[in-house]
Amino acid sequence: MILNIACLALLTIGVVIFFGAVIGVLRFPDFYSRMHAAGISDTMSTISLLTAFALFQLHDLSWPNLLVVGKIFFIVAFISLTGPTSTHALMHAGYQRRNRPPVRKQEPDEDMT
Amino acid sequence: MEDVFLTTGILLFILAGLVLLRVVIGPTAIDRIVAVNMLGTQTTVLLILIGILFHRVDMFVDFALTYALLNFVGSLAAARYLLRTKPLKDTKIIVTEVDRA
Amino acid sequence: MIWQFDIIILGFLLIAAILALRETDLLSATMIFGVYSFLMCLLWAEMAAVDVAFTEAAVGAGASTVFLISTIYNTKRKSSD
């Protein structure tokens, strides 16, 4: 029962946070800020939703289920590893090309014709 | 409890639809990539949710994990592309720089 | 099958497909095609086709998108239609 309530609470939190992230992505003025909002969904919302799933999985405590929980936490770990990295990569790309000369002077389509 | 998950799933889908809206309007490619990346993360969550609805989470975790890992490759490739090429058209972004030691 | 999801995903699929083909910036088109591909993945997961969904997840996220992007990189990004 407690598990259910905790699960429910986490689900609600997750959805609400995701809602906030979506609103942010829609409302913020430029893509840098939107990326911050996208970061929310990458971290908190995913973590709380996945934790809720993991808790639900713990309803019947058995060895395979524990491993599933382990895998879910692997997913959390990976998302919190890949999320920032891709955010950074995108930001970097956007920033790099705006403020400094592009790395390749030529457009790739010009050289072969 | 199942209904709760179902509702959560539907809510997430509707919200994902809003993200899709950003993909539609997003003026630059980066906006779209950001939104797509976000949808990718959400797909991972939804996959596990579907697994719960099927009562077979152990089967669905695997490719949720795959999705989490490989979605990264796609957005990285896009970022790399943007890094390597001239932009299609420059967007105006107001940024103030502050120095801080 | 979970028909509630089914209806939603099918609607999104249509939007994504039309968008991917209407977009003139090929990089954006590719990204929208990525959306299309993972909607497909969800659709198959929802229709209990786990292996197909797995393959689509691996292919759509890992392979197709990257191939398309690398081709755009080597050709050009703007499309006339």
Added chain:
Amino acid sequence: MTITEFVVSRLNYWIYVILMMIGLFAMISKKNLIKKLIGMSIFQTAIILFYVSMGVKEESNIPILEHNIAHASDHAEASDHGQVEEIRAENYANPLPHVLMLTAIVVGVATLGVGLAVVQKIHQEFGTIEEPEILAKIKSGHG
């Protein structure tokens, strides 16, 4: 149940036809070669959608045996068929379309890859990937 019957029972088939036609239209009428290939992918996935849709059963689960069934008959004697009777066909989605579609996805990726390689080669040779421009170049004797 009535909603299910009314809305859901044919929706998949309708959507697959629409998707397929979108893809087909793009393949025939788009000028950009990469667009054509994207259309081709949509076309192929629509077919996969059709196949997977027909493997669905209402109350079915994924076509992997439940642990307990598999486990139970692991311990049973080879000649004892008592355990295996627990498997009920209605409980599992039809696996055959899934198998076929795995192959079709693979074929789709392979075709996409080859198509993209050809597009790159075309770009190398003609300097453009728009069909009218290429045809104009051929006509003007450049190609």
Added chain:
Amino acid sequence: MVDQYPAIILLAPFFAAIAVSLFGSWKNGLCLPMAIIALGISLAASIALLGQVAAEGEIVYLLGGWSRPFGIEFRIDPLNAMLLVVVTTVALLTAVYSTQAAVLETPNKYPQFYTLFLLLVTGLLGMSLTGDAFNLYVLVEVASLTSYALIAMHSKRAVLASFNYIIMGTIGASFYLLGVGYLYIKTGSLNMVDIREILQETGLYGSKTIMVAFMLIMVGVWIKMAFFPLHGWLPNAYSYAPSSTSCILAPLMTKVTVYVMIRMMLTVFGPEYVFQYLGWSNVVVWMAVLAIVAGSIMALAQTDLKKMFSYIIVAEVGYMVGGVWLANETAFIGAFYHVISDAFMTLCLFLAAGAIITKTGKRSISEMEGLFRKMPWTMVGFVIAALSMIGIPPTCGFFSKWYLINGAIEAGHWGYVVALLFSSLINAILFFKVFEVAYFSKPSHGQEKDENQPESAGTDGVGEPPATMLAPLLITASGLLLIGIFNQDIVILIRQAVSSFGFIGFLN
């Protein structure tokens, strides 16, 4: 080992392809011998299989040892046994021919070329062997992918042609796949024989789904074989491809697809459904008439030798489709006989064209002056093929047309007869135009041009092509005569197959 022949036929080129890809880049010289040996084994096995089938009737080979509806099986009846012999023979001859051509045209891609070549042969063999509707799709894709690559390997224009082929080929294959899906949703089976049994037993003839499935499969197959309104991809693809590629593709791809159509019509849907229940034969035969006429007229308008041949292929496809759809035994025999003879005729033409193009570097008909003097043996082969195309008696082209016309008369379809005669006339005009240029025009003008052509400006000018090019050409040419002379044996075999389809009780 005797009962393993079907597997051996397929596996020999398959393993050779893998071996070429593994060792080919290490030693380029290994590629060709491996290919030839493998194709030789395959040819021997397919001849043995043909003998076996002729003696025992239909052979079923279960892959994986699973019985009929559950696994995949090979079904070999006299028709596809003959087709196997044709495929392996053509492949072997082309492989010998490619010794020179592949070096010249695809210099730094030697192992890749042979891998793809052998995989193409594997795909074609598999297409003709298999008894499973879905498996056919996979093998069609193997054959198509290899041919896309083989075409695109060469020149500038070929790449664009290959792209169009990819688009059209994918549409075709996908329609086929969809048709199989429609069949599956109503029958629940993928095995060809099984599907026919279910269709007959459960009275599905009236189903709209089955009808649309049939239409989809037919359209898909027609796109792949370049039946007239859907032929758009073929001429460019075949004429701009490297010569050894077009030598293998042009004879085999369309013919094997015609066989696939026959198999779909007769084995999967059954003649009663196709001819009696649907009763579309008249429409399709008229389409075939259109294809023949249009193909011939378009061939007339061409100045490029290979392109002209390509349009002739479009017309020939019309012959075969029309012959099959005339729905009587004589016409069917004519059609299948034409499949066999046309494979060799086309091979012969393309071998000759390839030899001419490699030696002189010229593609246009008007530039072929004095070829009879310069390369007499090549032209002998060319003349035999041309005569066979026109339909002059000792060659095989005559007999196929004879049966086709007889069948058409039997069916009372005079439009087809007229189209066939018209096409023969056009062929005659076309080839005599070539002969005229090549025999009567003065070579002096041509030699002057030769010095501007660096590739062909050897010390001895333009002479005969090397033996590896000439020998396949002459073998094929004599093969044309042999097939013509021994036509009765082939007809008997076809008749045997036709009777097993239950085609006879079914004349209109």
Added chain:
Amino acid sequence: MYSILVFILLFIVWIVFSGKFDWFHLTLGIFSASFVTYFSSDLYFTDRTIGLLERLGQLYRFCRYLFWLLYQILLANLHVLRLALWRKGLKDVVPTIIRIKTRLQSNYARYVLANSITLTPGTVTLRIEEDILFVHAISRKAAASLDGEMERRIADIFERAKR
């Protein structure tokens, strides 16, 4: 030495993945783990001079750091949520780029710092150039949260010995 460590780590991961303990799957696991170790063990532990015990200590401190980070993420999330959801929030969106000079020496520590900054919504690392981090912050408050606390904690994890 280190490849054995990598092997053991990978094997543990395998067990979590696999969840089957019959000899067949364990053998497969040993095989797979050793294959991956052979194939790409050079990607792990670039600095192979650090002792094993030190690594364990780092791991422990890193776990402790994670909890703190989680708390920070929560706070930052609330902040960005407020920006997104409140009507007046948009006024506070003042994109700023901050240049931070870090004291962290090793690449890995810098990486952890950069990723932690990105992981807390509101701040994203734009670029690392040697010891200078360019950080993009969405608002002044988010910018103010980069007060060096995080860096101190990371330094505490990875570079305690060096100081």
Added chain:
Amino acid sequence: MKTLGAIAVIITGALLLYASEDFPAWGDPHSPASQYRVSQHYILKTFEETSVPNMVTAILADYRGYDTLFETVVIFTAGIAIIAILRGPIDKRVRLRLASEKKLRESNLILAQTCRLLVPIIQLFALYVIAHGHHSPGGGFQGGVIFGGSLILLAISFQLQTALDRVSEKKAILLAGVGVLIYSGIGLVCLLLGGNFLDYSILHNLLQVDPITARSHGILGVEIGVAFTVASIMFAIYANLSSRGRMKGGL
């Protein structure tokens, strides 16, 4: 072209919609396709006959193993085809244009570190997917794509050369050939032992197990072959497409 396309699309679409009226309803468990003995047999008897709980894997690699063999061949063909299409004379201008590459590598510390962390895990996961195709979704193809994805990730986050140092293009094609050879070799061994091509149950003498387990092991062997091919070909395709077949520079 547009009107032609529209006409073709409308005709085909109308035809397809016309036919779908006749379909059984979506999700109908009594549709002919689900009721026919093929599907029933696959669901009910697969475990008994092959001892593989995942029906899809069993059908893919055993009942319809011949299909899968050619599916692998399709992938293999695609790899060879792409090399054959894109390879041309080496372009010397490439070196000049990409002189700035080394700097790029250093400036992307975050990417590099994340990939260092992820790549081995992805590879291990790929191997897990291959090995556990019997019990959970996945198998040779999926695992192969994931493994290929890890190499692609390596190539994207460092540079193409880094990945090519591990698996060069030649090696990739070689491995792909080996993969197909493993698959067809298992089939050939079956043939040589006296069974039909791909009849794994005949392997039981060789492996010293009962025929049903032999099928299971045969399936595993086949999956490994598929994985080899798919992984290396996916990487080879990426390497070729991203660098236009020149194996230098690239995305």
